[in-house]
Amino acid sequence: MTSAEADAILKTAADNYTATCYSGDRKMPVMRAVSTVARRALLTPDCGCLPQVIAVRGISFSPRQVVASDASFHSVSFSETDHPKVLITGGLGQLGVGLAKMLRKRFGKNNVILSDIRKPASHVFCSGPFIYSDILDYKNLREIVVNNRITWLVHYSALLSAVGEANVPLAREVNITGFHNILDIAVEHGLRLFVPSTIGAFGATSPRNPTPDLCVQRPRTIYGVSKVHAELMGEYYHHKYGLDFRCLRYPGIISADSQPGGGTTDYAVQIFHDAVKTGRFECNLKPDTRLPMMYIEDCLRATLEVMEAPADTLAMRTYNISAMSFTPEELACEVQKQLPDLQVTYNIDPVRQAIADSWPMNFDDSNARRDWGWKHEYDLPELVQTMLGSLGSDSRVAHTS
Numbered sequence: 001m002t003s004a005e006a007d008a009i010l011k012t013a014a015d016n017y018t019a020t021c022y023s024g025d026r027k028m029p030v031m032r033a034v035s036t037v038a039r040r041a042l043l044t045p046d047c048g049c050l051p052q053v054i055a056v057r058g059i060s061f062s063p064r065q066v067v068a069s070d071a072s073f074h075s076v077s078f079s080e081t082d083h084p085k086v087l088i089t090g091g092l093g094q095l096g097v098g099l100a101k102m103l104r105k106r107f108g109k110n111n112v113i114l115s116d117i118r119k120p121a122s123h124v125f126c127s128g129p130f131i132y133s134d135i136l137d138y139k140n141l142r143e144i145v146v147n148n149r150i151t152w153l154v155h156y157s158a159l160l161s162a163v164g165e166a167n168v169p170l171a172r173e174v175n176i177t178g179f180h181n182i183l184d185i186a187v188e189h190g191l192r193l194f195v196p197s198t199i200g201a202f203g204a205t206s207p208r209n210p211t212p213d214l215c216v217q218r219p220r221t222i223y224g225v226s227k228v229h230a231e232l233m234g235e236y237y238h239h240k241y242g243l244d245f246r247c248l249r250y251p252g253i254i255s256a257d258s259q260p261g262g263g264t265t266d267y268a269v270q271i272f273h274d275a276v277k278t279g280r281f282e283c284n285l286k287p288d289t290r291l292p293m294m295y296i297e298d299c300l301r302a303t304l305e306v307m308e309a310p311a312d313t314l315a316m317r318t319y320n321i322s323a324m325s326f327t328p329e330e331l332a333c334e335v336q337k338q339l340p341d342l343q344v345t346y347n348i349d350p351v352r353q354a355i356a357d358s359w360p361m362n363f364d365d366s367n368a369r370r371d372w373g374w375k376h377e378y379d380l381p382e383l384v385q386t387m388l389g390s391l392g393s394d395s396r397v398a399h400t401s
Ligand SMILES: NC(=O)c1ccc[n+]([C@@H]2O[C@H](COP(=O)([O-])OP(=O)(O)OC[C@H]3O[C@@H](n4cnc5c(N)ncnc54)[C@H](O)[C@@H]3O)[C@@H](O)[C@H]2O)c1
Pocket: 089, 090, 091, 092, 093, 094, 095, 096, 115, 116, 117, 118, 133, 134, 135, 136, 155, 156, 157, 158, 159, 160, 174, 178, 196, 197, 198, 199, 249, 250, 251, 252, 253, 254, 259, 260, 261, 262, 263, 265
């Protein structure tokens, strides 16, 4: 039997099986499809005799093989195309637009689709493909993945730490139920899945200075709990079904042209805007609260690097990444080197302060550095110079009062 004939037989069988499984609204991700074992069996005559006839439903397979064969029926495998076809969920937040810009430079404008439930600004809408996608709508997600032949999924949708505490039911829905949809879609269609985790996945009982990759994780926010859940489910699906799950624990991310979405580390972005606009900044964390932070360019580059890393270099599937660590007081001092008139006051938000007090102070990212060559480029002085440069020295006001 030729390879094409074997594929045709298996495709028909898989289509029939898929039709049965998908007759309802809900999906049965790992039940359907034909394994590569079956394909090999059709192509390889047993003891030189006729090929075995295999009843597809009766095939015994490992879900790992299901994922591989499933991918070849439903999505573009990497051998078929030069570039991945990327979908970014929650793409209109602080990080998604910057990631899309970087990935489009590398893979081509039309190979990267931004999605969100919000309305994009016109410059974002005009800069490349944008599509509405609510991660709570499984069928909509599946349609997007199938119609656009998606091969990489970057899952950015989430409610962050502070907004999550303000609306726990919604955070649970988006961060956990929504993530389950993402997981199922990724397994069904053989996608490479990137999910960011966070310093918030650790808690007060974790070692805080430094925090290694593997240690006690008992966060006390719904955000942290949902991220530990995502780390564990992604790794479990990787080991059980062969899902190509990749996860980085980001520190607090600092960016000039996108606003943070309601986290505990937001102060470190706001200080730059207020310093430039008004020369005054009121900080909602105590002056000596030390947290790991990173400039957005390092964060997005790390994301691309881990997505492109050969699978055999990834001894783990969830890595800490780190760049710098500072307190509000240290950040203010560095900004004041450029803007000496900046006035900083403190008005502590007890919710954010309690969260920050339970998070890592320094992050140990030695595994990422060893396994796939992670290296940050921005420390505190470069961060401050770059942020103030981006926000425009011309727009700085003289602050004398
Ligand atoms: N920004 C950081 O400092 C930081 C640090 C660590 C980890 N992360 C993680 O990186 C990811 C992106 O972070 P961000 O800062 O861009 O977040 P953000 O809060 O700025 O953006 C999240 C986006 O998710 C969207 N969203 C909410 N509900 C949705 C739904 N039902 N369907 C689809 N989209 C929905 C929102 O509209 C929003 O645009 C998140 O998973 C976050 O946990 C961010």
